[in-house]
Each structure stands twice: as structure tokens, then as C-alpha cells.
Amino acid sequence: MVNILIPTDLSELSKIAVHYAISIANRLGGTLTLLHVVSIIQPTRATMRLQLKSLEKELLIAAREDLEGFVNNLSEQVKTAGPIRMRVVKGSSFNDTVKKEAKKLHTGLIVMGTRGASGLKKYVLGSNTASVIEVSHVPVLAVPELAVFKGFSNVVYATDLLHTQSELKMLIPYLQMFSSTIHLLHITPSLKEVSTLEKKIEAVVANEGIKNVVIKVIVNKEIDEAIDYYVKESKADLLAMFTHDTTFYERLFDRSITRKMAFQSKIPLLAFRRT
Numbered sequence: 001m002v003n004i005l006i007p008t009d010l011s012e013l014s015k016i017a018v019h020y021a022i023s024i025a026n027r028l029g030g031t032l033t034l035l036h037v038v039s040i041i042q043p044t045r046a047t048m049r050l051q052l053k054s055l056e057k058e059l060l061i062a063a064r065e066d067l068e069g070f071v072n073n074l075s076e077q078v079k080t081a082g083p084i085r086m087r088v089v090k091g092s093s094f095n096d097t098v099k100k101e102a103k104k105l106h107t108g109l110i111v112m113g114t115r116g117a118s119g120l121k122k123y124v125l126g127s128n129t130a131s132v133i134e135v136s137h138v139p140v141l142a143v144p145e146l147a148v149f150k151g152f153s154n155v156v157y158a159t160d161l162l163h164t165q166s167e168l169k170m171l172i173p174y175l176q177m178f179s180s181t182i183h184l185l186h187i188t189p190s191l192k193e194v195s196t197l198e199k200k201i202e203a204v205v206a207n208e209g210i211k212n213v214v215i216k217v218i219v220n221k222e223i224d225e226a227i228d229y230y231v232k233e234s235k236a237d238l239l240a241m242f243t244h245d246t247t248f249y250e251r252l253f254d255r256s257i258t259r260k261m262a263f264q265s266k267i268p269l270l271a272f273r274r275t
Helices: 012-028 046-077 094-104 119-125 128-135 164-178 191-208 223-233 248-252 257-264
Strands: 003-007 031-039 084-091 109-114 140-144 154-158 181-188 213-219 238-244 269-274
Touching: 003 012, 003 094, 012 031, 012 046, 012 109, 012 140, 012 164, 031 046, 031 094, 046 084, 084 094, 094 128, 109 128, 128 140, 128 269, 154 164, 154 223, 164 181, 164 191, 164 269, 181 191, 181 223, 191 213, 213 223
Parallel strands: 003 031, 003 109, 031 084, 109 140, 154 181, 154 238, 181 213, 238 269
Antiparallel strands: 140 269
16 A cells, blocks of 8 residues: 655646546555645745734635545545545745655655646746656656556666666566566667667566566667657556756756656656655
8 A cells, every 4th residue: 555645736737646646546545645735935024924924824724625625526526445635734845845744644656747848948947746856755656637547557667777776676566566567778879788788687687586577778869759769669658767866057957857758758757766
């Protein structure tokens, strides 16, 4: 059983993530908690802080009423394996609040919606989902706006081969209940390295005793392009990737492939944070 946390602003996009999470919880017998964060930035002036306190109370009450109404409507439309829990909390930082709540609730999976973006919007605006992926020590499932849960028969695990063994140990428990075939995918710019890389991957898979694995090494200088291609070719239901701490300049120029794929992937992205 897994505890699933779904941060939601009750938008249409977040509702899709809620429905997707319910399908997973029904399959696994997991628990569901909807989290609504009321972001409040504390003013510096004392008089304004007093005014904000009364407004803050009203905002929290209204948020709880909205969330309760949403859950009541949801319960009439969809059957769930167990009751849906609700939490409305205030916080100046959405990312930090989600991270703290996930720890408090012993969360095993965070599910959030994501909408495709491109150009300046992708580089400058970002999204709450991509931001949570950056800071969360709990795996984040980013669900595209048109996604419908059909199980995870084929899972593409895109790896840089630096920590494959430890990453597989983290990934496999999430897939055991779905009888998934794992497509272990690596992208290289050099054709000469393909045979050596395939043998390296085969050794890791054999050492871990993992079954239902397809090994694929693709030659391409554009990593995200190659991943997109293989996701379509393999008819994947899920893309799994690992992210890690980045410098300011890497974040500025969006060099993290995991964060990039959170925007453009047409299937759900399961992102783990590698520490």
C-alpha cells in the first residue's frame, strides 16, 4: 500500500491528476490525500500583518469549503478503495509546503498535473510540478492533461548509467504490482560505444536478477528527442527518470532533461530525485 499525496488548486488540470491518482490507488489499495496550499506572503508592515490575519482566516475557510465540495462531487462520480483525506494548509512557498506535508504524511508518491509548454514560457515561467520535482525526496508522478490511466505495461526508464543499480532498486518496487516490462534506455552520441554500453547494462540487469527487461541504446545527440522517439516506438505507458541537484546556471538554461520532459512528455513522467 502506498500513501499518495495530490496537491491541487482545483483547476481542470489538477482534477485530471486526481482522477489518475484514484485509479492507481484503487489498483494498489493505497490511501489518498488532497492537499490545497493557500500561499500567503507575510508583509513587512505591522498594520498590514494585522489586516492579513483576518483575510487569511477567510481564505482558509473558503478553501476548505471548495475542497470539500470538490471531494463530495468526486465521490459521486468515482468509486475509491478508501476515503479521500483532505488538507488545507497555508505556506509562503508552495514547493516547501508540499515537501513538508509529504514528510508529515509519510507519502510514498506525489501526483500532479502538467501542461505542455514551449519557448519562452517553458524557460521563464516553469510550473509547480517541475518545481516540486526539483525539491521533493518523494517520487513525483507528472500527469499530462490528456492522460488516462491504463496500467503500466511498458515503462521506459531513461538512464545516464551513472547510478543504474541503485536507481533500479528504487524504481522496481513502484512497478511490481503492474507486471511491467522495463525498457532500459540509454542515449549516446557515439555509435562506437553502443556494444560496450549494452554489455554494461546487461551486466547490471543480470546482477540484480531483473526479468522483463528490454535493453535499448540509441545513438543521438539530442537526448529529449531520442527519448520521445523511443517512448512512441515502445508504446510506453510511463516514462521514469532521475533528477539531481543542479547549479543556478543549469536551472536557468533548463539543462535538466527530467525537468524538460516534465513539460513535453505525452505520457506520465515518474521522477525520482537522486541525492
